[in-house]
Amino acid sequence: MSGAARPNQFALLAQRRFAPFFAVQFLGAGNDNLFKFAFTVMATYELQLAWLPPALAGLVIGAVFILPFVLFSATAGQLADKYDKALLTRWVKSLEIAIMAAAVWGFVRADAVVLLACVFGMGLHSTLFGPVKYAYLPQHLDERELTGGNGLVEMGTFVAILLGNLAGGLLVAVPEAGARLVAAACLGVALLGRLVAQAVPRSPAPEPGLAINWNPFSETWRNLLLAHERPVVFRSLLGISWMWAFGAVFLSQFPAFAKEVLHGDEQVASLLLVLFSVGVGAGALLCETLSRRHVEIGLVPLGAAGMSIFAIDLYFAAHALPAAALMPVAAFVAQPAHWRVMADLLLLALAAGVYSVPMYALIQLRSPATHRARIIAANNILNALFMIASSLGAGALLGAGLSIPGVFLVAGVVNAVVAGTVFVLAPEYLLRCAALLHERLLRPLRVQGGEHVPAEGAALLVGAALAGADLLLPAAASARPLRLVVERRVLERPGLGWLLRRAGAIAWAPAHEDAALHAAAVERAAQALAAGELVGLFVDPAVRAPTLAAIVALQPVPVLTLQLQLQPGRPATLVVDVAAN
Structure with missing residues (x-):
């Protein structure tokens, strides 16, 4: 950045x-x-x-x-x-x-x-x-x-x-x-x-005095409860486990898919494994470029969308291929009808790589250091259980007479339903995704002074009111969630207003217009700061001073200024600085 x-x-x-x-x-x-x-x-x-x-x-x-x-x-x-x-x-x-x-x-x-x-x-x-x-x-x-x-x-x-x-x-x-x-x-x-x-x-132990609990069931349950106290971490555990379950459906079916559907020999089955492995690896490496070296969970919805789109398209690419004698890999690749199958598989795997890496990084970043390894261990158990369940589910579908491409179609549709439900319940992912897309596609941005935003602990970020989707741009200042305080009319709009409300944005109005709403906004912002969150106050500077003073009086925290600088023909600059006393 x-x-x-x-x-x-x-x-x-x-x-x-x-x-x-x-x-x-x-x-x-x-x-x-x-x-x-x-x-x-x-x-x-x-x-x-x-x-x-x-x-x-x-x-x-x-x-x-x-x-x-x-x-x-x-x-x-x-x-x-x-x-x-x-x-x-x-x-x-x-x-x-x-x-x-x-x-x-x-x-x-x-x-x-x-x-x-x-x-x-x-x-x-x-x-x-x-x-x-x-x-x-x-x-x-x-x-x-x-x-x-x-x-x-x-x-x-x-x-x-x-x-x-x-x-x-x-x-x-x-x-x-x-x-x-x-x-x-x-x-x-x-x-x-x-x-x-x-x-x-050397990597010193975070808790050398830990007494080992040798009961795997009670210990796993205890660590899942600990992760559940941090909703983003717990959702990431479930999200990673779902990715492994989704991937297991495809990996387990490659030999049969190659032989019975694609009419290829063992070399073709190996080619499918190569495409899948290369795709996941490429997606994983791509995450750093797409996230600009931050832990960016906005990539997760994009990865989930790609997983569903290309799994569903794989069904349409493969379900009606004509019968043929088993062919070696050279003959298989030479047929244009198979190019779409290979592209779908490669892009599906790439999307899975984009989906998984930010969640692994998020677990590492937001888990307490003293319990990080134990939470990851609990995730490994969930991964195994999800993979076993997905294999049984795929076997049941095949046993019921569904074709292998049909199983892939079901996996893509179920992934869309699961992902959609999770993102509605956890709108932080969608908010970060919207911010990422707005920044990359409509408002190219570079951040100056992002190192001033603390890696943990409360801080108040203050800036002028931003128009429309530009309200998403302050999220680029930090990988951490940002609780926005914005004018009431912004939250009343469809689309962006709904997303901001779902993400916990705080409605604000000047005290002279609505004293009760102003007081409630100050109280909610102070409570968020007391919980160690980042809070962004982006309202009209002409009437902002009383709000800023009231919040800091209730909860003294570092105050940072954010200024969006727009220059025709050049990327916008988001300048982060420490506020003057």
Whole structure:
């Protein structure tokens, strides 16, 4: 936005506070998927076990991997709040070496029981690292770096998933030597991860005296209640879990979608995974540019809209494709009828990346530091439960006779209903989205002096009355919510007035026009400031002084001035300054 030019998110990859952590996360996610996919291929094509039939192998392996998230996430969150995260990272990577050493035996001996136990172990490894991963970032990145850092982590995770799946499939398919090659690769990646973990910098524990509650159910419930006390955090937990549930519908159907609907071979199924992974990664990286390095929840409605639009269009692009013999990827890509399918899938995934990153960053920013890892752990449990529920729901729809494109259509429509309901109940998202669109499309803006707005705590921002949608522009001064005090007639208008009312804007009138309304506005503004909020007073300067004095008399807080400077042919400038005494 403003101030001196700052390096973009990719500069973090050259810094010790981020690069070793990113590499550890990347290697861990890659190894998870290399191991799981290679084992799935072995169980499907080679092992021929009565108790693990090929049709159920992927489902069983996925369920065993997810089970530790349900059982141990609450404990993992407590450990991440109690101990140094660098130390925990090294412990977790040492555990990964032990699990992969056992997997070497399982692959060499073709022992499915050992390998299934290792799947559970790798699920435990990921469960323990999850709260560390997301609680680490806000300890080492400031607010203007959180979106970019989360975008890199999200991108790295999906690229690692993609590369792990591809590597696992290629290695296990090598005649005679496949299992040994997979075993060596898994152990090698684990050793490399542990070596890199040694460079992760110290991350002191926020609550070293924490007494561990070993009951996962009571601990999870306690942390969900804590998150519920902060509505934006709780809604973000639910929103992220919904995104994983939505994505699971598509990821779980790629093989069948490729074969039965698109009439493509295994290479086409891999292409769908590539498109989805690239899309999510691109959307995650795009968040920093779109948000201008702030935690910008206004991106969430845009991402949700894209998820529904392209999921619904995917149905229309794919539901009536003519029957054909199974084709390789080259033949599939050569047909123009398939371009729309690929574009829909890519853009759907990109929208999911745009949707998820701001919510992860928001949880990190607004959760209490002493409980951040535990709240993230509770989110991991919700993610697992939502994914299981979505898989069961998709299976029920397919069992009822709905086609795979029909399931995608239902997912897109349900997403629109869920998102619409959430945004009406939580209008902060819509208000920030409207402000973002107005600023980018109609009133290009740069902010000068945004560093004066406190990262936390109360402050009163004062400026002249703004016309129409320009009332949304002060939101650009800070990523924090801004409670507006505006003239009554503004809130009486349809459209913008409704949105401002839903977001808690305070109606104001000069004391000489409506003394009761003026007094009520002063009282409500003072109450908001007492709760630690940012309050913006944007009314006619000629009659503003009594209101300003009355608010500050009730609740003494820092006062900042905001001035919108308009210059023909150039972007507008929002100047933030400390008010003179």
